[in-house]
Amino acid sequence: MDYLLGAEQIIHPVMWAQKMGKSVLLVGGLFAGAGKDILAHSPSSVDFPYTDSRLYSVALADFPHIRRIWEDKRFHPIRGDVRSFLRRTDKKYDVVFILPGVPLSGGDNRFWTQEFYQQVSSHLAEDGVVAVGIPVGANYLSPYQAELCAGILATFSAVFPNPEIYYLDGAVLIYHDRRFAGKHTELAERLLELLKSQKLRPVRAATVQPGYLPILFQPQRRTTLWREIAGAKFVRINHDWNPLIYIWGVLEQIYLAGVRLPADIFRHGEHRTLLIFLAVALALAILSLKKSLRPVGLVLVGGMWGILAQTLFMLVFQANFGTLYYLIGAGTGIFLLGTTFGSYCGTKFRRPSQAGIVISVTIIFLTTFLGYRGTFVPLWGFLGIFFLSGSVSGFAFGLASQGKISGGKLYAADLLGAAVGTAISLYVLPASSPLAVVAYLGALMIMSLVCSSAG
Template identity: 30%
Template sequence: MRSFRAKGAVARSVTWPGEGLTGPVKQRGTALLFLLSVVVGGGGMIGQLLLLRELFVSFYGNEISMGVVLANWLLMEAAGALAAGRRADTLRRPLHLYLFLLILYAVFLPAALYCSRGAQYLFFGFLPGEAVGTAPIFLASLLLVAPPAFIHGALFPLSCRLLSPLLGERISTGKIYLYETMGTLTGGALFSLFLAGLYHSLGLALAISLLHLSGCFFLLSYFPREARLHFPLSSNKCRILQAAVLTTALLLLLFFTQAGNYLHIRSLERQWGDQEVVHYANSPYGKIVAVHSGGEYTFFYNGRPVITIPAPDKAIIGDYVHIAAAAHSRPRSVLLLAGGPGGFLDELLKHPVQEVTYVDLDPYLPAAVTRFATPLVEREFQDPRVAVKYLDGRLFLDRTEHRFDLMMLGFVTPETLQTNRFYTGEFFSLAGRRLDVGGILAFSAPGSPVLMSPEMLALNAVLYHTLRRHFANVHVIPGVRNIFLASAAPLDIDAAVLDKRLEARGLAGEFVAGNYLHYRLDEERARCLREKLTAREVRLNSDLNPAGFYYALRYWGEAFSPGTLTLLRALEWLKLQHFLLAVLALTV
């Protein structure tokens, strides 16, 4: 027995919730609360992942934006646990609050998800695809994730409060934590392996809401009236409440299948403004959206435009592909890692190649492109010389025994930890072992034909210095996108030689022929850039020390978030032991 004193009322004894439950009723109540803990844990993890992915798209995200959103979720969840934990022991009717919070989570999760689409425009007026700085990401994500995260955090101490009279306070806390962790792990695994590609985000959020409302119904059903934690309701009123909750759950099921689709479409239209959304897909690796405007189809992957058809930017694509392919005298076997459809393959197939192996991690993106049967896409995927492999690029290189004359990376930069793996010393070493005699590795990086900013220079320098450690010959061609060519054999990057090869291959009329090629390959400009890269002191890029990712974030900060750039610059030469000492100092 514990006593509570209400303000302005006499003290009275209140029985702990759960006292009086015996036999099968106690077992059912305990099992139900454990099951709900699993549901709450899984629903929290899936809700967190859904919001994270949507905000990642809205804010043209990288690991900084992802970290900000995740930090806000954890902060608000901790605040919810703290607030509920301090009041849990003094609550006269904790089941009231527990049921109320389950219902609130069922409402706020899909609402937050709906608002997160187009959050950059909703809060700050940024257009779709426009990059956003760290401060707007922090403020918008905090407002969006605060309600569901706070509620989810508060459910844990309330679960412990409900179970403590049944199992004991210490045992209940440990077991609730165990079951909720089991739900968290199960929810994350199910989402990554199955659910992410099965249905759209709003549909999944509504399904989570349905589970939480169903939990409310079963709670009301399994606790008999005499032990319903002091529910001040008659049996008839309790039945009415049960029926209302069940009806809401059934309506939500209908909403999940019908109106959910409508809300999904409306939210996408709001997110992408005047552009017509013609395709949407969730994959385990990212979100794909295709929009149609002015006769062009643009494909966005995690909010970033990656492919445009039927008229891609041939000036940029052709410049890179034709120079890289012409740098090799006979590129018979070519490996293309990422960025294949939408121009890359088409330009590459103009050369006398015998086979092109296109490797992409996410099969959903090529599948989305092939839904729109333009002549360009048909030429790329119907050519018998093209073999498509859906696999991680590094894993493919590690497994294959094939040797390639030319290995090319698409227009990816090390701005995420995933893409940085293709610019580390370990990758360059592996690529060198998979190149045939005289083979060439080619990739591009942001550049400028006039003046490179300090952060752009640092990003190019880390790639250049890391590449030099693994290839005897490295040549950098300056331009709007700097082209890096590396080989174990000497490179003959002479405008006259490449012009002759292009003419022999019937490509004399392409963008890179004639005077432009002589300008692009001007030795004086290349020498000037090489000297700047050599003089710039940077750390080498490796899997365990992702310096390329760090300098790519600085380049991003220079353009979109000067405050973040200042912080990143201060961290440049800090080592792990410095962070460990700081943590130790804070804990003493």
């Protein structure tokens, strides 16, 4: 089912249930016809923040229907990220439509987090409504789509309690009306009452004619949807600091491959990740008891950092920009360039404390970067992150090479750390948040610096 039908089936029922003259915030969905459908209900204004100016420049030149929407006086295109726009404005909206793409990328994921829904809530009028559209199969939810809908519903419910959810023909609609929050009155009932009293505003629509509403909102479809959602095994609230995009991506791939994954693997991920890193920290502490082996511990942790950080940031990069082999190759090359730079600089540090300050500042910056991923990060920003994360591993190797241990032994320790990092990445990265992984890795790195400088 084309998503155009899903957008149409979301916009018209929600707008039919509202009074005339409403201010609307539209997040995504313009190419699916959402702008045209909203304007058909005579709103007072439609604010549309957007980031890809080149895409819309082409659309305005080549697609007359987009140009007509753009030139409508009620339609207000706002260049810039919607989250940045909401931070700058105090405007309240009567209706908010959230229709971005499926959260398989970091760029789209920023519209599916609890933090974004909290932003929307602060800009919602006292009698305002929020509608979220999730494109799915017309009459069937795959296991991956069920997990996706369950996670988004849990995240939405954390901000907007007791939402309504409907299984439309090609989309799932999550709906919240502040006027009736916690009450029994539902969107479907109000629409059927308006249909019965012939008070629905006439609009030109391909699939959402008034007579189709009883079929679209029939109770059996909701029962089917709730049954599918109840079977989800990996439900967790989606955060900026703990994004689920990687888990959702893994689930999609394993379901397509027909693999049965143990349901327990993604539960309590942060606690298990902490235990793994505590075990590594214990091994590092034992290794540091012998003074001559302290540089080995430093390089060992540096090797772990090199693999885990490279894998982690590469996954985050792919989540934002897709699997583009030439960009991934460029990112890997810049990471190695950062490692080279760090190795050279590491030989210039006279004391581990000097390296500790530089590494600590770098790790804090990388952690902050992951923490603020709710805002879209440009390509050059990611390439800089690759360079910095590579330099941390290089600092450790360069600093340790100032001792009396041979280069061969240090290189062996580096490779051993890389092997350990590769092994635990198979479990740690899916189970834990990127922020936690970098924080634990950073703590290990600083601990190894302290151990190497002791005595």
